[in-house]
Amino acid sequence: MSRNFFSIGALLLLLLLTRPLHAELSDPNEADKEAPTVIVAPLGGDIEQSNTITIQAYDQIGIHHIGYSWNEQQTTPVYAETAVVTIPKDLSGHNILHFYAKDKSPNYNSTYWQDITFNVINLSKGQAKETAEKEVPQLNVTPHSGKVTEGSTIMIQATDSSGINHIGYHWNSEPNTKPIYAETTLITVPNNLYGHNILHVYAIDNSLNYNSSDWQQFTFNVTKPGIISNIIKFAPIVTATSAITAIIAFIERKYPLFKRKKPE
Numbered sequence: 001m002s003r004n005f006f007s008i009g010a011l012l013l014l015l016l017l018t019r020p021l022h023a024e025l026s027d028p029n030e031a032d033k034e035a036p037t038v039i040v041a042p043l044g045g046d047i048e049q050s051n052t053i054t055i056q057a058y059d060q061i062g063i064h065h066i067g068y069s070w071n072e073q074q075t076t077p078v079y080a081e082t083a084v085v086t087i088p089k090d091l092s093g094h095n096i097l098h099f100y101a102k103d104k105s106p107n108y109n110s111t112y113w114q115d116i117t118f119n120v121i122n123l124s125k126g127q128a129k130e131t132a133e134k135e136v137p138q139l140n141v142t143p144h145s146g147k148v149t150e151g152s153t154i155m156i157q158a159t160d161s162s163g164i165n166h167i168g169y170h171w172n173s174e175p176n177t178k179p180i181y182a183e184t185t186l187i188t189v190p191n192n193l194y195g196h197n198i199l200h201v202y203a204i205d206n207s208l209n210y211n212s213s214d215w216q217q218f219t220f221n222v223t224k225p226g227i228i229s230n231i232i233k234f235a236p237i238v239t240a241t242s243a244i245t246a247i248i249a250f251i252e253r254k255y256p257l258f259k260r261k262k263p264e
Contacts, residue, residue, distance in 0.1 A: 147220070
């Protein structure tokens, strides 16, 4: 009898000694130091403004809330494991969705802010779907090659069904010029170029994905205005002066009375 009593007492003592340790290890609040897992669908890309985005958060302790915001707008908290995000009606084009999640542990484990970029197609603003326009702009350069003189002009024209966002160009390996936000531009051949030079040109359209043409190259032989150019420029003056001199000489020969006297 005493032996059984001793065995029961020893077992109870063992349970009392091990209970706090067991309770501590099994406390889910102490065991969880992991941040929640967040899944977003769709995961970026093209989306129509009328569609929604789902943010789903998971954690073994449970989710306290999900927070999200568009671009730099105010954060919206959703006290649930799932948040259905609507797209504001004034958004279109490229926009960033920021989001995070916090769990229910005593220290409120939280994910960092995460970002996903969406290309919002706003049909109410008359925008076509992304798949409707994937053509790159067409470039036309006049003259497109050959001999040009310093200071002369070259016309760059870009066309596209969605319109042109901007044109860019540079000579040889020089840095790109600032974008020209027009469909047509006139550029002046720099005065420091001579001989064979390459004009690099590109254009980007107004479609939602900003289709861009490849860099295109146009080769020009740049010359300096020289003697021939000056002769051509002043030829009318030279010709008129020679004609007047010839007329005076004819009159003097025909009518000696009108002959000019030499200075004494």
